[in-house]
Amino acid sequence: TQRPVKCSGCGIKLQTEDRELPGFIPESAFNREPVICQRCFRIKNYNEASSVSVDQDEFLRLLSGVGEKNALVIHIVDLFDFEGSLISGLQRFVGNNPVILAVNKSDLLPKVTNWNKVRNWVQQRCKEHGLRTAEIVLCSAKRNQGFDRLLEAVSELRGQRDVYVVGATNVGKSTLINRLISDYSDLDQELTTSRYPGTTLDTVKIPLDDGHYIIDTPGIVYPWRYSELVHRRDLDAVMPVNPLKPAVYQLNAGQSLFFGGLGRFDFVQGERQSFTCFISGMLKIHRTKLERADELYANHRGVMLSPPAADIMDELPQWQRHEFRIGRNSLSDLYISGLGWIKINGTEGAVVAVHVPRGVKVLTRPSLI
Numbered sequence: 052t053q054r055p056v057k058c059s060g061c062g063i064k065l066q067t068e069d070r071e072l073p074g075f076i077p078e079s080a081f082n083r084e085p086v087i088c089q090r091c092f093r094i095k096n097y098n099e100a101s102s103v104s105v106d107q108d109e110f111l112r113l114l115s116g117v118g119e120k121n122a123l124v125i126h127i128v129d130l131f132d133f134e135g136s137l138i139s140g141l142q143r144f145v146g147n148n149p150v151i152l153a154v155n156k157s158d159l160l161p162k163v164t165n166w167n168k169v170r171n172w173v174q175q176r177c178k179e180h181g182l183r184t185a186e187i188v189l190c191s192a193k194r195n196q197g198f199d200r201l202l203e204a205v206s207e208l209r210g211q212r213d214v215y216v217v218g219a220t221n222v223g224k225s226t227l228i229n230r231l232i233s234d235y236s237d238l239d240q241e242l243t244t245s246r247y248p249g250t251t252l253d254t255v256k257i258p259l260d261d262g263h264y265i266i267d268t269p270g271i272v273y274p275w276r277y278s279e280l281v282h283r284r285d286l287d288a289v290m291p292v293n294p295l296k297p298a299v300y301q302l303n304a305g306q307s308l309f310f311g312g313l314g315r316f317d318f319v320q321g322e323r324q325s326f327t328c329f330i331s332g333m334l335k336i337h338r339t340k341l342e343r344a345d346e347l348y349a350n351h352r353g354v355m356l357s358p359p360a361a362d363i364m365d366e367l368p369q370w371q372r373h374e375f376r377i378g379r380n381s382l383s384d385l386y387i388s389g390l391g392w393i394k395i396n397g398t399e400g401a402v403v404a405v406h407v408p409r410g411v412k413v414l415t416r417p418s419l420i
């Protein structure tokens with residue numbers, strides 16, 4: 052039998068030589084039904100295309116021009132790594148276009164969370180970052196929570212606009228877009244040239260039924276997140292899957308906590324008080340004396356203090372120490388991007404420190420919960 056010459060999706064002439072040029076199809080794909088070019092295949096199987104990621108500069112370049120367009124922007128952030136996944140400077144790029152902030156992974160917070168407080172907290176952080184939001188939606192792509200509200204907000208604000216979806220890697224963007232696709236378009240039903248103009252591999256344009264588009268931008272790689280720094284094998288250990296079980300430690304000054312072999316917290320100075328760790332349940336916490344902590348790490352890293360395991364330990368940058376002075380009566384979190392946070396419960400003030408791979412973003416903030 053003769054094999055097809057044209058892509059049955061977009062009609063382009065098929066070629067097997069250059070995967071960078073239009074019409075490319077891998078040999079093996081001729082056995083698939085329908086026979087479509089790689090680009091159409093990617094659009095159809097959206098999740099493959101959505102795994103494209105870029106650095107910040109590249110992203111801002113892609114996004115430049117959105118400010119002059121009539122667009123609705125959905126910025127999706129990860130509640131577990133809020134400061135690490137928020138695109139700072141987004142406001143400058145979106146101009147006067149409305150922004151919906153979808154705060155994903157809300158399922159990770161404990162069930163008894165005060166959601167009004169969380170919402171106010173998010174609002175405050177946005178204010179600090181100069182981000183005006185038309186709507187803040189707490190959601191869980193995984194549990195399918197908050198999506199109805201999100202879709203409602205999209206309908207309310209969209210008008211005749213294209214919808215840009217922006218976010219860092221691993222925030223749950225693909226999951227969210229798949230949901231938008233299934234609600235707004237009949238992508239599964241047909242693929243024709245006219246419906247996919249200007250599709251590029253770095254920005255995926257998904258046609259909606261009304262002639263407008265959802266524009267999925269690549270996930271931004273922020274190098275300060277543990278989720279970007281750790282070895283693939285350890286990703287499951289740092290990114291929690293189940294709701295966080297806050298681990299409370301009563302500590303005296305001069306005590307330390309190890310988070311597996313990924314980081315360390317020191318209570319340097321202050322009255323005996325409790326600290327609540329919000330980190331993945333997959334990471335073992337070891338308590339020790341501060342004065343013994345260096346030695347313990349030197350002797351047990353990669354084994355008792357793991358992950359990372361010994362064979363991949365050296366792939367992480369050297370640890371760097373960050374010290375913080377917590378004021379009186381200031382309920383604070385010591386936040387570590389992509390690893391979680393430690394809530395400081397005392398009201399008398401404290402001096403604390405963390406040791407994390409160089410480059411990891413660490414900061415104090417008003418406590419989230």
Ligand code: GDP
Binds near residue numbers: 225
């Ligand atoms: P993308 O890189 O932003 O497109 O994110 P993905 O949709 O691929 O999700 C990244 C990771 O986060 C995956 O391991 C998902 O299982 C997980 N994830 C996505 N949404 C949620 C959520 O609502 N809650 C939790 N706990 N995990 C989520």
